[in-house]
Amino acid sequence: MARVVLRNVVKNFGDVRIVKNVNLEIEDKEFLVLVGPSGCGKSTTLRMVAGLEDLTSGEIIIGDRIVNDVHPKDRGIAMVFQNYALYPHMDVYENMAFGLKLAKMPKAEIDKRINEVAETLGITELLKRKPKELSGGQRQRVAVGRAIVREPDVLLMDEPLSNLDAKLRVQMRTELIKLHNRLKNTIIYVTHDQTEAMTMGTRIVVMKDGVIQQVAAPQEIYDKPVNVFVAGFIGSPTMNFINCRVISDDGKITLDAGSFRLPAPAERFTLLEKHINKEVLMGIRPENIHVGENAAQTYGDSRVEALVEVVEQLGSEVLLYLKADRYSLTVRAQAGTRAATEESIPVFINMNKIHIFETETETALF
Amino acid sequence: MKGMNQATDLVSTGSTEKRAERKLTDRYQALLFLAPAVLVIVSVFLYPVVKLVQYSLQVQDYGQWKWVGLANYRGLLNDDIFRQAAKNNAILLLCVPILVILSIFFAILLYEKIRGWQAYRSIVFLPYLLAIPVVGIVFSYIFQYNGILNEILRSVGLGRLALDWLADSKLALPTVMVVIIWKELGFGVILFLSRLLSVPEELYEAAKLDGASWWQTHWNITIPQLRGIIQFYSIVAVITMISWVFNYVYVMTKGGPGTSTMVSELYIYQQGFRFNLMGTASAVGVILLIVTSIVIFLQFKVRGGLDSDTE
Numbered sequence: 115m116a117r118v119v120l121r122n123v124v125k126n127f128g129d130v131r132i133v134k135n136v137n138l139e140i141e142d143k144e145f146l147v148l149v150g151p152s153g154c155g156k157s158t159t160l161r162m163v164a165g166l167e168d169l170t171s172g173e174i175i176i177g178d179r180i181v182n183d184v185h186p187k188d189r190g191i192a193m194v195f196q197n198y199a200l201y202p203h204m205d206v207y208e209n210m211a212f213g214l215k216l217a218k219m220p221k222a223e224i225d226k227r228i229n230e231v232a233e234t235l236g237i238t239e240l241l242k243r244k245p246k247e248l249s250g251g252q253r254q255r256v257a258v259g260r261a262i263v264r265e266p267d268v269l270l271m272d273e274p275l276s277n278l279d280a281k282l283r284v285q286m287r288t289e290l291i292k293l294h295n296r297l298k299n300t301i302i303y304v305t306h307d308q309t310e311a312m313t314m315g316t317r318i319v320v321m322k323d324g325v326i327q328q329v330a331a332p333q334e335i336y337d338k339p340v341n342v343f344v345a346g347f348i349g350s351p352t353m354n355f356i357n358c359r360v361i362s363d364d365g366k367i368t369l370d371a372g373s374f375r376l377p378a379p380a381e382r383f384t385l386l387e388k389h390i391n392k393e394v395l396m397g398i399r400p401e402n403i404h405v406g407e408n409a410a411q412t413y414g415d416s417r418v419e420a421l422v423e424v425v426e427q428l429g430s431e432v433l434l435y436l437k438a439d440r441y442s443l444t445v446r447a448q449a450g451t452r453a454a455t456e457e458s459i460p461v462f463i464n465m466n467k468i469h470i471f472e473t474e475t476e477t478a479l480f
Numbered sequence: 481m482k483g484m485n486q487a488t489d490l491v492s493t494g495s496t497e498k499r500a501e502r503k504l505t506d507r508y509q510a511l512l513f514l515a516p517a518v519l520v521i522v523s524v525f526l527y528p529v530v531k532l533v534q535y536s537l538q539v540q541d542y543g544q545w546k547w548v549g550l551a552n553y554r555g556l557l558n559d560d561i562f563r564q565a566a567k568n569n570a571i572l573l574l575c576v577p578i579l580v581i582l583s584i585f586f587a588i589l590l591y592e593k594i595r596g597w598q599a600y601r602s603i604v605f606l607p608y609l610l611a612i613p614v615v616g617i618v619f620s621y622i623f624q625y626n627g628i629l630n631e632i633l634r635s636v637g638l639g640r641l642a643l644d645w646l647a648d649s650k651l652a653l654p655t656v657m658v659v660i661i662w663k664e665l666g667f668g669v670i671l672f673l674s675r676l677l678s679v680p681e682e683l684y685e686a687a688k689l690d691g692a693s694w695w696q697t698h699w700n701i702t703i704p705q706l707r708g709i710i711q712f713y714s715i716v717a718v719i720t721m722i723s724w725v726f727n728y729v730y731v732m733t734k735g736g737p738g739t740s741t742m743v744s745e746l747y748i749y750q751q752g753f754r755f756n757l758m759g760t761a762s763a764v765g766v767i768l769l770i771v772t773s774i775v776i777f778l779q780f781k782v783r784g785g786l787d788s789d790t791e
């Protein structure tokens with residue numbers, strides 16, 4: 115078992131800096147999810163840990179060794195590739211045995227390990243099949259099996275579920291979580307799917323353009339995003355953003371969005387005072403905007419008139435896509451909420467849940 | 481939703497019957513469309529073959545064709561020159577494994593140096609684009625006793641190795657083989673390289689993580705991935721060695737010295753056009769046809785037995 119440390123890791127491809135000074139400490143037994151939009155350098159970072167890419171500068175430590183110059187096979191890692199990368203001409207058993215054979219492990223031991231892993235993953239009946247005779251989900255399992263049969267200290271996964279259909283993806287998600295609970299090895303998991311990140315990670319690393327934006331537990335990332343990017347990237351539907359001017363009147367602070375005004379919560383006054391008469395960006399998650407009678411009573415003083423553009427009945431909830439002035443608002447409402455398109459309705463913002471970001475730096479005030 | 485399901489059901493049940501029906505008409509239509517092509521193939525290929533077999537069973541006696549049964553074939557078996565030609569063709573088959581191994585080797589080198597491969601590709605492929613007579617003439621000069629190769633050898637003090645490459649009956653055939661390999665290699669390299677380029681790179685990365693060395697990687701990943709192409713290329717090369725080497729021999733050695741580089745095609749040429757023994761020439765033609773057909777048949781046999789593992 116091992117912890118992994120990335121220290122000032124930089125990666126250039128040609129003249130382009132892809133990974134910019136990444137510092138990261140991954141605890142032993144942690145399930146760390148690296149998430150970010152396409153092309154932000156997640157795979158590159160993971161591949162540097164695996165030893166498939168050299169570092170331009172910085173160092174990577176696995177366990178208590180600097181592994182920059184250690185061959186991938188000696189790093190105590192195993193990797194699950196996005197396209198599984200199963201050897202097409204070998205059957206499942208041979209695929210899993212390949213690395214062990216090369217490591218000169220005795221046949222009996224190989225056999226024992228493979229049977230155990232196959233049992234764990236429910237692929238025992240598939241051992242004699244070739245990859246092309248497997249379904250996507252089965253291949254996925256085999257790819258995981260091939261990785262864990264080596265009993266790696268650190269398991270690296272690069273979007274391992276992205277080739278599965280939605281239902282299977284959800285199922286494999288829970289299976290991987292269970293597997294981690296059982297094996298207790300360190301996992302670094304790359305995805306661009308924020309739902310996967312939220313549900314699987316013990317901690318999440320949000321990356322953008324090769325720079326780490328925030329590292330925190332899922333709930334913390336969700337509740338306290340450090341900047342506009344993280345706020346918008348994590349959470350689905352995404353957070354609503356409204357440009358406001360901070361106004362002080364009568365010892366109270368109000369957020370002026372032009373055609374409507376919202377009262378800032380009292381406990382935030384001190385933070386906002388420095389920004390009086392300045393533009394800020396207010397963020398509010400869809401579940402913190404409410405509709406209906408009860409909402410009118412609770413949040414009556416943060417009322418906004420909005421035009422209903424689209425109504426999505428999801429069964430368990432209703433998503434309302436609204437337009438208020440020049441802002442698009444998404445509202446997550448209770449099942450049974452009725453609204454007609456093109457109708458104007460009042461919505462009520464729970465001002466205790468708002469986020470405020472500086473306009474220039476896009477960093478969060480709170 | 482329910483309505484939609486029903487609708488799709490209807491469509492699918494309807495289509496199974498229709499599909500069967502369509503299969504039949506498709507069949508007839510296919511035959512109809514194929515008919516002209518079949519006719520052309522029959523007349524273009526079958527007619528000469530029939531004629532060839534017919535000639536091989538006859539001799540020309542003062543302009544008259546006479547049936548002689550298998551006499552032409554019997555004559556061949558007793559002809560030392562033909563036996564030498566057949567033996568030389570068999571020896572040329574040694575080029576096949578050499579070509580396969582060298583092609584794979586160069587393809588892997590080019591693959592691993594992929595950055596510059598466009599430039600290398602043209603260099604490797606260039607010989608294949610040259611006309612064989614040109615290649616033959618150029619190499620004749622190179623391999624002459626006072627040719628470039630020997631000049632170089634002498635100038636670096638290896639004069640003892642300056643042999644008469646094409647005029648020594650022991651060396652002539654190996655020398656011709658070198659030229660054939662030089663010329664035919666480019667095709668193999670390009671063939672293997674293009675297949676390699678379509679092997680998912682992740683397979684190599686997975687092998688690297690699994691701890692495979694250079695040899696282990698290529699032995700366990702590359703070679704199995706190339707298996708289909710290896711077969712194909714081997715067959716092409718075998719057929720080349722049996723019935724596509726006339727130009728090399730004709731230009732460089734004319735079969736000599738003596739009969740040391742005689743091959744079946746040159747034998748056909750000499751019998752038919754020098755000695756005007758069309759019957760004998762045809763008999764050799766038939767034999768070559770049979771041998772190549774067997775090779776092709778075997779390749780289909782082998783191929784059918786293997787399942788392609790390439791994705």
Ligand SMILES: Nc1ncnc2c1ncn2[C@@H]1O[C@H](COP(=O)(O)OP(=O)(O)OP(=O)(O)O)[C@@H](O)[C@H]1O
Nearest residue numbers: 127132150151152153154155156157158159305306
């Ligand atoms: N071998 C390479 N040579 C040059 N540029 C590369 C190379 N590999 C990746 N890049 C570039 O580096 C950037 C980051 O790539 P990377 O694969 O790490 O992104 P990612 O975050 O994994 O994205 P995705 O979600 O699409 O997989 C991309 O802009 C990509 O074009």
Ligand SMILES: [Mg+2]
Nearest residue numbers: 156157158272
């Ligand atoms: Mg990636």
